[in-house]
Amino acid sequence: MKNLDNLNSKIEKINIPKVKFELAPTKMEVDLIFNFCYPDDTKILNWNYRVYDAHPKLKEMVGGITDKNIFYNKCEQYFKKYLIENKDNIEKARDNFQEKWDEIAEKNLANLSKDFETKYPENIKEIKAYVSINPICPRFLDKWSFSLFYKFDDNTIKSVSIHEITHFLYFKKWLEVFPDSDKKKFDSPHSEWRLSEILASSIANNNKTIQGSTNNREHKVYKEWQDIKIGEKILSEYFGELYKEHENGKISFEDFLKKSWEEYQKHKDIIENLKK
DSSP, rough: OHHHHHHHHHHSSSSEEEEEEEEHHHHHHHHHHHHHHHHTTSSHHHHHHHHHOOOOHHHHHHHTTTHHHHHHHHHHHHHHHHHTTTHHHHHHHHHHHHHHHHTTTHHEEEEEEEHHHOOTTTOOOOEEEEEESSSSOOOEEGTTOOOOOOOOOOOHHHHHHHHHHHHHHHHHHHHHHHHHGGGGSSSSTSSHHHHHHHHHHHHHHHHHHHHHTTTOOOOOOOGGGGGEEETTTEHHHHHHHHHHHHHTTTOOHHHHHHHHHHHHHTHHHHTTOOOO
């Protein structure tokens, strides 16, 4: 009994943050969608088509507009109206997302911490998941928050939530392994960001807990990267072979990151030959 009490005491001391689903602030919605949609030839990945597929009327409203202020105002006008008209559905989605996530939350949060061999920061008690009208799901590393499209089905919200939370712990561990890293390179268009997106898919496809929680879903890299191969293997499979070495206990997660970064540098010209 004493040993059991000691074990329970240790478990209680592990910080597992709660994931709270809430409505995205209107200004955040407008700012993000403006950034995704406003024409910019310097973007590595141009995803405005994803927004327009979900919001075809917005495309009609902003078509041909090049002035930033006018473009922004049109976005704001459209989304304020959309949020009012779809308020009930978005709130229902929020409640459903919370319920479905809570079914798998604790085991997946604990699994990521154990797998990455790092703990959640003690000051992070809550991760915010913004239920959004934006079909693109950005994450905000410094704030430990991310967004989810309100029309996602149950399995997709589980998959995307795990993917985004993976990034938070992944980059925490990355900094422990590579302490001199520049945090600015954790976002597009940098190599550190690209590798993180590839490895998030490789991990999800081979981690038993994640697979069990997402109906054995295939977690793909971005559409624009899916045809890139190293030898005969697509990116998620190539780096997935390295992850399997960790999953099978042959190497630590730290060594997995080091080997992945080494392989990325070796094949950088292939991996970064992306559509501009």
